[in-house]
Amino acid sequence: MKIVFCGTPEFAVPTLRAVVAAGHDVRLVVTQPDRGVGRGLVMQAPPVKVAAQGLGISVVQPEKIKNNLEFRAQLEEIRPDVILVVAYGRIVPDWMLALPPFGNINLHGSLLPKYRGAAPIQWAVANGETHTGVTSMLLEAGLDTGPMLLAQVVPIAEEETSEDVFEGLAAVGAELIVKTLQGLEDGSVQPIAQNHALATLAPILKREDGLVDFSRPAKVIYDRWRGFQPWPGAYTFLRGKKLILSRLRVADGMDGQVGNVVVEGGRLLVICGERTSIELVEVQMEGKKRMAASEFLRGYQIKTGEQVGQ
Incomplete structure (x- = not known):
């Protein structure tokens, strides 16, 4: 042809x-x-x-x-x-x-x-x-x-x-x-x-689609992170600054307030909706380099009970 x-x-x-x-x-x-x-x-x-x-x-x-x-x-x-x-x-x-x-x-x-x-x-x-x-x-x-x-x-x-x-x-x-x-x-x-x-729709992605809503179950958050690579990715806010979530993993079920940080050894977890939790494997603070959660925890002295999303 x-x-x-x-x-x-x-x-x-x-x-x-x-x-x-x-x-x-x-x-x-x-x-x-x-x-x-x-x-x-x-x-x-x-x-x-x-x-x-x-x-x-x-x-x-x-x-x-x-x-x-x-x-x-x-x-x-x-x-x-x-x-x-x-x-x-x-x-x-x-x-x-x-x-x-x-x-x-x-x-x-x-x-x-x-x-x-x-x-x-x-x-x-x-x-x-x-x-x-x-x-x-x-x-x-x-x-x-x-x-x-x-x-x-x-x-x-x-x-x-x-x-x-x-x-x-x-x-x-x-x-x-x-x-x-x-x-x-x-x-x-x-x-x-x-x-x-x-028919279902797949609209053009917006930057705001990458903002994580921790009231959703961890699996939903993880799937959205997978889908929104490389842009708009996934991000939240910690201590008033943007925190890019570079790698995520669904973790074990967990009770507590949605959005609360839980530190377990060198692991950084966040409580999600429906009594689930997600592990932040690699993160990047606004203006800083990407790093593993263990390095991030040491550098920023993150404590259990801190809140993400604000």
Whole structure:
């Protein structure tokens, strides 16, 4: 197939490589503009751009696409059979949806109709799901509401963070897109409408999502920490300063006031909701280095009975 590929982060790179390896003709890669990163705002190219250049594929990086006449003319001249959209980060306008005969195919990081939205992988992990997956679908005007093509289930291990799951889903999704293209070509894959009544949302993450509510059970807190890696992570407040919770572990059940600190030897625990507790394995005080709980306890002389969250 003659393809235009739209994608930006590392998650999209395996799909681009797999499509090229399968013999498809990727005429153009569309990705977001280079952005400044870090304190020095050093300009950095998106991973998809780097990969495309390595494959010798032309790249464009329009700031906007909806009313971009030059970009529209470029795609119309290519006349792609299909447009692939993998974590591009832009809303695809109607004119792009209508352009290719096989439509705009999106790789979504969940088992639709569950977890529609910007952060499906993070919320699946944060909600303690034991499995997730990837779905290839036809894009339409609604948010992840289009007909499904193929899906693949992937288990989530109890210790995995969203970073771990991202990596696995990227590889599985690449294979799924190749199978989807083959099925569309030979007619073995047909669109299936989603059951909208079963839809759940996975909204874009906010910094406040990382603020730990210790009235929740320890397992819920731990799952949210796993899901919100690397951002917004998990944090609380201690002695009026922000305390980043770099590593957590569900501990034994414990009675006491929610949010109270318990020091046991070199271990730092916090009492959580439903008579549970969580161990703060590694922490980082605002403006300081990350350290193991035992080192933190020695340095700050933390005592049982202190309160986090304020």
